[in-house]
Amino acid sequence: MEISDPEIDQLLYQVKNRYGYDFTNYSQASIKRRVIRFCEIHRIENYFDLKHHLINDHILFTDFVLQVTVNITEMFRDPSFFKSVKENLFPHLATYPHCKIWHAGCSTGEEAYSMAIMLEESNLMKTTIYATDINSEVLMQAREGTYSMKLMKDYTSNYIKSGGNNSFSDYYTAHYNMAIINAGLKKNIVFSQHNLVSDGSFNEFNFIVCRNVLIYFNKDLQERVLNLFYESLVPLGYLGLGSKETLQFSSLRDKFEVIDKKEKIYRRIE
Numbered sequence: 001m002e003i004s005d006p007e008i009d010q011l012l013y014q015v016k017n018r019y020g021y022d023f024t025n026y027s028q029a030s031i032k033r034r035v036i037r038f039c040e041i042h043r044i045e046n047y048f049d050l051k052h053h054l055i056n057d058h059i060l061f062t063d064f065v066l067q068v069t070v071n072i073t074e075m076f077r078d079p080s081f082f083k084s085v086k087e088n089l090f091p092h093l094a095t096y097p098h099c100k101i102w103h104a105g106c107s108t109g110e111e112a113y114s115m116a117i118m119l120e121e122s123n124l125m126k127t128t129i130y131a132t133d134i135n136s137e138v139l140m141q142a143r144e145g146t147y148s149m150k151l152m153k154d155y156t157s158n159y160i161k162s163g164g165n166n167s168f169s170d171y172y173t174a175h176y177n178m179a180i181i182n183a184g185l186k187k188n189i190v191f192s193q194h195n196l197v198s199d200g201s202f203n204e205f206n207f208i209v210c211r212n213v214l215i216y217f218n219k220d221l222q223e224r225v226l227n228l229f230y231e232s233l234v235p236l237g238y239l240g241l242g243s244k245e246t247l248q249f250s251s252l253r254d255k256f257e258v259i260d261k262k263e264k265i266y267r268r269i270e
């Protein structure tokens with residue numbers, strides 16, 4: 001199916017007016033690909049039908065949100081990021097009586113569970129993880145914490161590369177073809193819905209992790225979200241963006257020092 005840029009713009013404005021979800025500042029090329037994919041899955045053949053169905057069908061819209069927000073994730077994704085966090089940040093975080101970590105755009109929860117495992121192994125038990133996402137569907141899966149056994153081999157390899165101390169299989173129970181994350185890891189994680197586009201700051205954090213999310217936003221929206229993170233950090237709090245994103249072109253650049261250049265981990269200094 002063909003869809004022009006002005007049609008995409010118009011569609012996103014109508015979605016915003018109808019449902020309050022604002023995708024107008026998402027990167028145009030990526031959102032266009034996702035909308036086309038959504039049409040293919042639902043066998044929608046033209047722009048007129050797409051607009052009509054989307055505006056009138058709530059359930060279809062739920063799937064639209066799922067499709068346009070890319071939800072791919074892994075446990076210990078980019079293991080060198082976790083390794084760096086453990087080596088460079090944990091010794092400082094250990095000096096606080098209680099820590100708060102925010103995973104913004106946590107998808108189905110793997111990233112937050114990975115952090116919970118690392119915290120447990122480093123005896124940083126007095127930490128609360130707030131894991132948020134725009135998408136209620138992925139949050140449901142995150143709260144459940146049940147993943148395909150097929151993935152566990154790759155996750156085990158990631159865990160080892162991250163510097164894990166134990167046997168990764170200690171953290172889940174195999175049930176048929178599924179791996180159920182240990183209940184103990186869920187204790188300190190709060191999963192909740194939060195939209196980085198429209199919702200404000202909801203707490204003060206020692207560490208904010210937001211990886212593989214800003215790449216889907218245009219420059220203006222990236223800047224707005226980075227401001228939100230800045231406001232949500234305690235003085236000397238850390239921001240981890242992961243290797244694909246950067247603060248380098250942001251006006252906030254001077255308010256942070258670089259902790260790890262490759263993993264894009266920063267510390268708020270002003």
Ligand SMILES: C[S@@+](CC[C@H](N)C(=O)[O-])C[C@H]1O[C@@H](n2cnc3c(N)ncnc32)[C@H](O)[C@@H]1O
Nearest residue numbers: 069070073105107133134135195196197211212
């Ligand atoms: C590619 S996943 C990244 C997951 C995880 N951070 C990682 O690196 O593996 C991107 C996540 O960002 C979420 N997302 C997209 N737009 C968002 C928004 N406006 N507010 C909050 N989350 C959003 C998506 O729903 C998706 O789950």
